[in-house]
Amino acid sequence: MSIFDQPMNRRHTNSFKWDAMEKVYSLKDASDILPMWVADMDFAAPEAVTQALHNYLEQSVFGYSFISDDAKDSVVDWLHTRHGWQIEKESILFRQGVIPAMANILTALTKPGDKVLVSTPVYPPFFNVPKTNDREVITCPLVEENGTFVYDFEAFEQALAQDVKAYILCNPHNPGGYVWSEETLKEIVRLCAKYDVLIISDEIHADLMLDGAVHTPLAKVAGDEIDRIITCMAPTKTFNLAGIQIAYMIVSDKKKRAQLEAVITASGHGSLNNFAPIALHAAYTEGKPWLDELLVYVSKNIDYVIAELGQLPGIHIPKPQGTYLIWIDYRELGIDEKDMMKRLLEVGHLALEPGTKYGVEGNGFLRMNVACSLDLVKEGVARFKKALA
Ligand SMILES: Cc1ncc(COP(=O)(O)O)c(C=O)c1O
Structure with missing residues (x-):
C-alpha cells in the first residue's frame, strides 16, 4: 500500500x-x-516537513524572524538538481505566493493601462491580476493540433505587436498539463525580445513532471535575453503546502530586482510567516x-x-x-x-x-x-x- x-x-x-x-x-x-x-x-x-514544523512549534516562541541562508541555499540546490538550472542566490525574492508576486511584478515593471498578453485557456488569475491592477488583458488562444494545444506563433506575434508590455507564460501549462518544448520556449523568448516585452514565467507546476517528461525553465534557455524574464516558482504545489504560503521570484536583472524590492517594501508585506521558510527548506532538502x-x-x-x-x-x-x-x-x-x-x-x-x-x-x-x-x-x-x- x-x-x-x-x-x-x-x-x-x-x-x-x-x-x-x-x-x-x-x-x-x-x-x-x-x-x-x-x-x-x-x-x-x-513527513520531514511536518517534523520540521513540529520542532519549530515546540519552541513556542513566534517572534519576528528573517529568511535563513539555508532556505535560500535549498532553493538554489533544488533548481540545480531538479531542473539543471544554476541561479544566483541574490536573484531570489521571496513572496507569500506566485499570485502576489505576479501583482508585484506588474506594479513594479508595467504602468496602468499597459497591455498584458496571456495565452488562453489559462489559469484564471492570469486575467484577473492584470485587470484588478488596471492593466489591459490581451488574449491569444493556443490552437489545437493532434488533440493537444500548441502556440500559433503567427497569431502570437500579431498580438505582441499591439504594443504589449508584458507576457504571462504558464510553464508548464495549467489547465492542459502541457510541458513546453525547448524549441517553443526559445520562440516565445525570440518574439518577446523582438517586441521588447517583459516575460513573467509562472513555473509553479515545474516539479510535477509525469512519465519522464522534462521541465525546461524558460530562463535557462533564454541566452542573452535572460534579463527580460522573471520566473515565479514555489514548493507549495509540489509538496501540498499552499496554505503555508511561500513562493519566490528569480530575477537576474539587478535593476528590475531593485524596482521589485521597492514595490514590496511599499506594500508593507515584506516578510513571510515564520513557518513558510521552514517548510520550504524541509521540503527541498528531504522531500x-x-x-x-x-x-x-x-x-x-x-x-x-x-x-x-x-x-x-x-x-x-x-x-x-x-x-x-x-x-x-x-x-x-x-x-x-x-x-x-x-x-x-x-x-x-x-x-x-x-x-x-x-x-x-x-x-x-x-x-x-x-x-x-x-x-x-x-x-x-x-x-x-x-x-x-
Ligand atoms: C499556474 C498557477 N500559478 C499560480 C498558482 C497559485 O499560486 P500561489 O498559491 O502561490 O499564489 C496556481 C494554483 O493553482 C497555478 O496553477
Whole structure:
C-alpha cells in the first residue's frame, strides 16, 4: 500500500476544496459532493516537513524572524538538481505566493493601462491580476493540433505587436498539463525580445513532471535575453503546502530586482510567516523521495481516469505530461456547460472546474484534479459516469 492510499478526511477543516463548495458552486448543501476541483492535494505533506514544523512549534516562541541562508541555499540546490538550472542566490525574492508576486511584478515593471498578453485557456488569475491592477488583458488562444494545444506563433506575434508590455507564460501549462518544448520556449523568448516585452514565467507546476517528461525553465534557455524574464516558482504545489504560503521570484536583472524590492517594501508585506521558510527548506532538502513516489501515483490515477472515461463516446482525454490535473474534452457531446455542471453536481454529486473559467476557449472542457487516493478517483469516475448516463 502506498502512503497516498491513506484515507484523508478534510471536511470541516476550513478546507477551501472541501468546505467552500456551497459558496463556489452556489449550492444549499454540498455535504455529499466529492470535490475534484481546486488544485491542492488530499495527501499529507512529506513527513520531514511536518517534523520540521513540529520542532519549530515546540519552541513556542513566534517572534519576528528573517529568511535563513539555508532556505535560500535549498532553493538554489533544488533548481540545480531538479531542473539543471544554476541561479544566483541574490536573484531570489521571496513572496507569500506566485499570485502576489505576479501583482508585484506588474506594479513594479508595467504602468496602468499597459497591455498584458496571456495565452488562453489559462489559469484564471492570469486575467484577473492584470485587470484588478488596471492593466489591459490581451488574449491569444493556443490552437489545437493532434488533440493537444500548441502556440500559433503567427497569431502570437500579431498580438505582441499591439504594443504589449508584458507576457504571462504558464510553464508548464495549467489547465492542459502541457510541458513546453525547448524549441517553443526559445520562440516565445525570440518574439518577446523582438517586441521588447517583459516575460513573467509562472513555473509553479515545474516539479510535477509525469512519465519522464522534462521541465525546461524558460530562463535557462533564454541566452542573452535572460534579463527580460522573471520566473515565479514555489514548493507549495509540489509538496501540498499552499496554505503555508511561500513562493519566490528569480530575477537576474539587478535593476528590475531593485524596482521589485521597492514595490514590496511599499506594500508593507515584506516578510513571510515564520513557518513558510521552514517548510520550504524541509521540503527541498528531504522531500524528493515523497515527490518521486507521488508522481508515480498520480500518473497511475490519470491512467485510470483515461481508461475509464476517455473511452466514453464523445469524451477525449489526452494524457497530461505534467501536473495532477486532467483536461477533459466533452465538446463532441454538444452539452452546454451550464447543463453539464448541473448534471455533475445534481446527479453525479461531483465538483469539477468548468472549462470557461480558463477563458472562452475552455468551453466544452472540464478540469479534474486527481491528487487524491485511487479510491477517491474511482468514486469520482463512477460519479462522472452517473452524471452522463
Ligand atoms: C499556474 C498557477 N500559478 C499560480 C498558482 C497559485 O499560486 P500561489 O498559491 O502561490 O499564489 C496556481 C494554483 O493553482 C497555478 O496553477
